[in-house]
Amino acid sequence: EEKNEINAQVQLHKRIEGIGTHSLFYRLKSPYDNNYGAWQIVSKDKKKSFVMYTVQLMQPNFSGHHLRVKGLKEDAQYHVEPLNINSFGDALMNCGLPIKSQKNDFDSVLFEITQL
Numbered sequence: 385e386e387k388n389e390i391n392a393q394v395q396l397h398k399r400i401e402g403i404g405t406h407s408l409f410y411r412l413k414s415p416y417d418n419n420y421g422a423w424q425i426v427s428k429d430k431k432k433s434f435v436m437y438t439v440q441l442m443q444p445n446f447s448g449h450h451l452r453v454k455g456l457k458e459d460a461q462y463h464v465e466p467l468n469i470n471s472f473g474d475a476l477m478n479c480g481l482p483i484k485s486q487k488n489d490f491d492s493v494l495f496e497i498t499q500l
Contacts, residue, residue, distance in 0.1 A: 399496070400434055403427040410454045415440060426455035430473075433462075433497040439486045450480030457499070465496045 407425045412435070415421030419440050426433040435453055456462065456473035463470050464481065481495060 396494075399432075400425075403432050403434075408455050412451060412453065419443060422451055424453055424455070430455060430457045430460070431499040435481065435495040435497065436492060437481075437483060437495070438492040439490070441489050442486065448482060448484045451483050452480040453477055453497070456497070461500045462497050463500055465498075466493070467495070470500065 403425060407427050410424040410426070412422035412424055413420060415438065420438060421440075422435060422437045424433060424435045433453065433456065435451070437451060453476050456477055458472070458474040458477070460473050461470055462473060462476060464476070467482070476497070486493075
């Protein structure tokens with residue numbers, strides 16, 4: 385079981401490494417101004433993006449919100465994991481990713497956005 389988890393982490397690292405050094409970096413939300421922080425990297429061809437969302441402390445009765453991303457092609461369709469949704473770039477940049485309530489303090493989620 386641990387070997388499978390390590391293998392999955394290595395595969396994720398390889399996917400991020402492919403765009404991490406030659407990409408655009410955005411700070412979507414500052415953790416110093418909010419109870420959560422969000423950062424995004426976008427490949428220069430805008431076909432791939434990763435968004436890291438972290439929450440510092442749980443908030444009672446938090447119903448969720450939407451996190452607007454940046455740097456995508458407006459007219460291109462994207463697939464978002466782990467949400468398993470397809471959406472156009474303009475919708476992701478104007479309406480955002482749905483963020484649900486986190487279960488623990490200091491939880492995080494990594495969104496992988498890939499152009500179809």
